[in-house]
Amino acid sequence: MSTTQTYTVTGMSCGHCESAVRSEVSQIPGVDHIEVSASTGRLAVTTEAPVEDAAVITAVDEAGYQAVRT
Numbered sequence: 001m002s003t004t005q006t007y008t009v010t011g012m013s014c015g016h017c018e019s020a021v022r023s024e025v026s027q028i029p030g031v032d033h034i035e036v037s038a039s040t041g042r043l044a045v046t047t048e049a050p051v052e053d054a055a056v057i058t059a060v061d062e063a064g065y066q067a068v069r070t
């Protein structure tokens with residue numbers, strides 16, 4: 001059974017931003033699916049088992065943005 005965790009990401013403005021976030025978050029082990037929108041700032045990460053929020057927040061930070069769990 002998969003789990004979806006959602007976050008609000010600030011600082012994204014276009015498709016390149018979305019790609020940067022997707023690229024970093026996809027490197028977290030166990031991530032199955034990512035939805036990310038620059039227009040809404042919403043990031044949804046679907047995983048086989050829950051992952052640490054810190055792992056997602058760190059990945060988004062590495063992409064150059066800030067995420068808060070929602």
Ligand SMILES: [Cu+2]
Binds near residue numbers: 012013014017018
């Ligand atoms: Cu951008």
